[in-house]
Amino acid sequence: MCKTAFFVLIMMIPGWGKAQNQESNRVVSDSVTPAFFQLGEVRITAFRKSVIKDRISQVAMEAHNKVEVSRSLNLLAGVNLTASGPRNESMVSVRGFDLRAVPVYxxxxxxxxxxxxxVDLARFTTFDLSAIDVSRGFSSLLYGPNSLGGAINLISKKPSEKMEYDGSLGMINTNGYRGNLNIGSNLGKYYFQAGYSYLHRDSYRMASGFTTRPYEDGGERDNSYRTDQMISFKAGWTPNERQEYVLGYRFQKGEKGTPVYVGDDPMNPLYTxxxxxxxxxxxxxxxxxxSNTRLKGKDYIKSRMYYDTFKNILNSYDDASYTAQTKAYAFQSLYDDYTYGGSVEFGTAVIPKNLLKFSVHYKRDIHREHNSNEPVRNFKDNTGSFAVENTYAVTEKLTFIPGIGYSIRKNDTAEDYNSTTQMVSDFEKTGASNAWNGQLGVFYNFKENQKASFTLAHKTRFATIKDRYSYRMGTAIPNPGLKPEKAVNYDLSYSGVFFKALSTQFSVYYSHLTDAILSVNNVEPGKSQMQNTGSAEFMGMEITFKYDFREKLSLGGNYSYIERRNTTNPTVLFTDIPDTKVFFYTQYKPIQPIQWLVSTEFNASRNSTSYGTRAADFTLVNTAVSARVWRYMSVEAGINNVFDKNYMLVEGYPEEGRNFFVTLRVFKK
Structure with missing residues (x-):
């Protein structure tokens, strides 16, 4: 859609410019923990109710024993668990878009x-979260730049009592354990929340169906260890009911191994x-x-400021003994990054029937990298944006939500390194990259529990530092002048509650991508380059339901289907996502203290390479039982991958076989 036509469309809407957020019951459990940090939300808010956002509550995460953010997100329709096998990273895709286009907050x-x-979502555990929000396509422009396909927001806890706590101790076979403790206190004008968690695995066990390979003999997966620790703290001050100020700190420390490729694809360079x-x-x-300061009436000002550091060390060794680094391919790579920035959001209801929001964002990214015994290379990006969103309540039943935004990114520093001369020099200078974003949502409430919506969103994503400047270990040519990717996302959704017990949601969607950043082979003999040459379309449907039967039995699940077409070069296949995913669960409470949950998930086969190597389809079954043994204590036990299925998300990287867990939980609220 051209810019002019889009702007005309927005300007024709009465009271253009204000935003609303989306919150449907597409979550696995619609129970939301009371300890919910509203200041951590980014919402497209309506006057009466929220509309269209998927939320995974703490209750659902705990019931399904999901201790990683990525595996929690996999509970939702339209979200697929993915992985970067060579880097042992856990990620997700939202309606076909990866995490570069669906940023995490x-x-x-x-x-x-x-x-x-x-971001490696396996490093982000769920122990200190109250909820996870997922927006697709039509995500709030108030998030800032790069939400091409949506946004994911992890929301922490907030205490509501004078003293409350929750914690757990657990064992995971084999040689794994977990523990966490959250403590909070709300004293009226002051509150604090603190948390600590620890998750460790020596290794994970291979499924019995795995066939021995040269670098893996089965049993315990070699080099699959992990340790993750997290400390969080925040203190809040609410001098009155119209003001809230929060200072926070979060520290994550992780280490991991990367299991060796054990696949059967001779074209994969890791095969040899x-x-x-x-x-x-x-x-x-x-x-x-x-901070959040409510002014007169419904007017308010919110602000966010942050300083974030990221340090990373990667060691490449000679062989599976992981001791020597003497071969040509052995190295030690070090990242020492930091980011700072902030945003200010102003909302006003000065225009009748409208809630108008303005936001301004600034973010400065500094990336510093080098291999041991080499000089440090520096990369510095500045990104800014502004956005306007409006919620226009046309009638009691009909709401329009238009929005428009502008983003700009300018590189200050980008340094190159010549390993032959051992000299650092500057990459060629490029001009600023800019992008317009806009969207329109129409929401209609037929009845109290019957809703329909149509949304249209034009979104962009800036090329990352890696997209523009990476040599990809000598196989690529940098392209500092990459332009932003663009996508137009359409969504038609309906949600309803029937017989007071059956909740349903149905969605169909279509996304058209242009200027997609794809790798073009043989720009020079044997070398590729990232270029804005791609055009693609994603389309699919999602169905979610939940049925509660007499408080003892709940049934729920979802179905997702997606087609992705590379219209520029159909022979280059999209990877990592199955076209079909089905999830179903049954939750049964035979007596009040006991709860039994069984879930099953089917994933169709998926491409692992752009030339057609595939990871086979699979079906998993998980089960767990929990029992309240005291007012402040419960015990849980369960089995994941009950039938010991040998399956892969990426060809050559088998996932965990059958595993058991036992967890003791304590809580006071």
Whole structure:
């Protein structure tokens, strides 16, 4: 859609410019923990109710024993669990878009890595979260830049009592354990929330159906260890009911191994040249300030400010002993990044029937990298944006939500390194990259529990530092002048509640991508380059339901289908996502203290390479039983992958076989 036509469409809407958020019951459990930090939300709010956002509550995460953010997100329709096998990273895709196009936030603060725009969601545990919000396509422009396909917001806890706590201790076979403690206190004008968690696995067990390979003999998966620790603290001051100020701190410390490729694809370079990688450090530290000041009537000002650091060490070894680094492919790579920035949001209801919101964002990303015994290379990006969103209540039943935004990114510093001369020089200077974003949503309430919506969103994503400047270990040519990717996302949704017990939602969607950043082969002999040459279309449907039967039995699940077409070059296939995913669960409470949950998930086969290597389809069954043994204590036990299925998200990287867990929980609220 051209800019002029889009702007005309927006300007024709009465009271253009204000926003609303989306919150449907597409979550697995619509129970939301009372300890919910509203200041951490980024919402397109309506006057009466919220509309269209998927939320995973703490209750659902605990019931399904999901201790990683990525596996929690996989409970939702339209969200697929993905992985980067060679880097042992856990990620998700939302309606076909990866995490570069669906940025991740913590209480509205961006946490994605400055260098490549990704974040390893296995490093983010769920122990201190109250909820996870997912927006698709039509996500709030108040998030800031790069929400091409949506946004993911991790929302922390907030105490509501004078003293409350929750914690757990657990064991996971084999040689794994977990523990966490959250403590909070709300004293009226002051509150604090603190948390600590620890998750460790020596390794995970391979499924019995795995066939021995040269670098993996089965049993315990070699080099699959992990350790993740997290400390969080925030203190809030509410001098009156119209003001809230919060200072917060969060520190994550991780280490992990990367299992070796054990697939059957001779075209994969790792088939003959395996990687022996370990990550002794994956550390992230964040300081932040949040505020909300309500002015006259419904007017308000919100602010977010943050300073975030990311330090990372990758060791590449000679062989599977993980001791020597003497071969040509052995190295130690070090990242030392930091980011700072903030946003200000102003909302006003000065125009009758309208809630108008304005936001301004600024973010400065500094990426510093080098291999041991090499000089440090520096990369510095500045990104700014402004946005206007409006919620226009046409009638009691009909709401329009238009929005428009502008973003700009300018590189200050980009340094190149010549390994032959051992000299650092500057990449060629480029001009600023800019992008317009806009969207329109129409929402109609037939009845109290019958809703329909149509949304249209034109979104963009800036090229990352890696997209523009990486040599990709000598196989690529940098392209500092990459333009933003663009997408137009359409969504038609209906949700309803029938017989007071059956909740349903149905969605169909279509996305058209232009200027997509794709790797073009043989720009020079044997070398590729990232270029804005791609055009593609994604389309699909999602169905979600939940049925509660007499408080003892609940049934729920979802169905997702997606087609992705590379219209520029159909022979280059999209990877990592199955076209079909089905999730179903049954929750039964035979007596009040006991709860039994069984879930099953089917994933169709998926491409692991652009030339057609596939990971086979699979079906998993998980089960768990929990019992309240005391007012402040419960015990849980369960089995994941009950039938010991040998399956893969990425060809050559088998996932965990059958595993057991036992957890003791304590809580006071």
């Amino acid at each position: 913590m209480d509205g603060i961006p946490v994605y890595v400055p260098y490549d725009g990704y 040249k395996p990687r022996f990688w370990q990550w002794p450090d994956w550390d992230k530290e964040t300081y932040y300030f949040l």
